[in-house]
Amino acid sequence: DAEITQSPRHxxxxxxxxxxxxxxxxxxxxxxxxxxxxxxxxxxxxxxxxGVHDTNKGEVSDGYSVSRSNTEDLPLTLESAAxxxxxxxxxxxxxxxxxxxxxxGQGTRLTVV
Amino acid sequence: xxxxxQNSGPLSVPEGAIASLNCTYSDRVSxxxxxxxxxxxxxxxxxMSIYSNGDKEDGRFTAQLNKASQYVSLLIRDSxxxxxxxxxxxxxxxxxxxxxxxxxxxxxxxxxP
Numbered sequence: 001d002a003e004i005t006q007s008p009r010h011x012x013x014x015x016x017x018x019x020x021x022x023x024x025x026x027x028x029x030x031x032x033x034x035x036x037x038x039x040x041x042x043x044x045x046x047x048x049x050x051g052v053h054d055t056n057k058g059e060v061s062d063g064y065s066v067s068r069s070n071t072e073d074l075p076l077t078l079e080s081a082a083x084x085x086x087x088x089x090x091x092x093x094x095x096x097x098x099x100x101x102x103x104x105g106q107g108t109r110l111t112v113v
Numbered sequence: 114x115x116x117x118x119q120n121s122g123p124l125s126v127p128e129g130a131i132a133s134l135n136c137t138y139s140d141r142v143s144x145x146x147x148x149x150x151x152x153x154x155x156x157x158x159x160x161m162s163i164y165s166n167g168d169k170e171d172g173r174f175t176a177q178l179n180k181a182s183q184y185v186s187l188l189i190r191d192s193x194x195x196x197x198x199x200x201x202x203x204x205x206x207x208x209x210x211x212x213x214x215x216x217x218x219x220x221x222x223x224x225x226p
Binding site: 033035040041042043044045048050056058059090092094097100101102104105106107 | 121156205214
């Protein structure tokens with residue numbers, strides 16, 4: 001069965017370190033998204049991609065970067081982790097750009113100490 | 114003004130009652146609207162999508178869309194304790210020449226046995 005997986009599921013890192021969260025989907029979807037979820041803020045869009053080599057900034061992109069070298073993967077990098085980036089991160093993918101269901105990964109809980 | 118707004122709740126209803134969840138959005142030309150359910154500690158899952166004005170029914174769930182009022186709602190009939198979760202409204206929002214899927218902060222529903 002097609003799926004979308006994130007790794008790691010939990011991570012603790014120190015302030016200032018570079019961290020990369022992995023997202024891999026086997027749906028063969030062109031569209032992939034990264035969200036963070038915090039109490040009181042819901043899901044906020046960090047970056048999204050509509051295809052290989054395409055990346056776009058979302059609402060809260062500062063301090064994050066993504067790259068899309070193939071259809072299956074959209075890794076999210078925190079260049080220099082800050083305590084404000086402690087959150088639950090969700091990756092999602094969809095078949096079309098806005099009119100079909102987005103499928104979510106299991107989430108990564110990141111703690112920056 | 115936030116692009117997608119929801120009352121955070123909690124909305125408490127007795128078992129068997131109708132739960133009514135509401136969402137407003139800012140982009141007048143949005144065409145795609147979604148309701149996701151998220152259980153605590155889990156990832157969001159799609160329960161309804163709606164694209165045209167009016168009502169769309171699926172089992173105990175009815176989505177209602179009013180584009181003139183920029184309003185979308187979700188009704189849950191015969192509410193069950195298993196419906197207790199956070200319900201996220203998502204709207205496809207224009208972003209220059211492209212689109213992005215934006216979520217509201219979610220409404221926490223508690224169904225009391």
